[in-house]
Amino acid sequence: MRIFELEKPKTPEQLRLDQLSVTSKRASDALKTxxxxxxxxxxxxxxxKLRMTIKPNTATVKPIKPIKAV
Known part of the structure; x- marks a missing residue:
């Protein structure tokens, strides 16, 4: 005998429960995502926001004068 020959067909109530279970799993996966x-x-x-606060404002930055060699 084959497995499908041993297994009885599901009742409409069992099919409905299976469908509700699948729908519930799909909804919980969607919620997690x-x-x-x-x-x-x-x-x-x-x-x-952090990058904007760390980024120096170019208007307030003064250039540094180069050091002259003696």
Whole structure:
């Protein structure tokens, strides 16, 4: 006998439960992906903000005079 011959067909209730389970897993995967995307986006924004605060303002930077050799 083959495996599919031993297994009985699922009832409509079992099929519905299987479908709900698959839908639930898909939704939880989508939620996890969205949270990771938002976390990465916040990190990128923080990095950009940090770069802007560290970057010296060119208007306030004075050039250094070269040292003359004696």
């Amino acid at each position: 969205e949270r990771e995307r938002q976390k990465a986006q916040r990190a990128q924004q923080a990095l950009q």
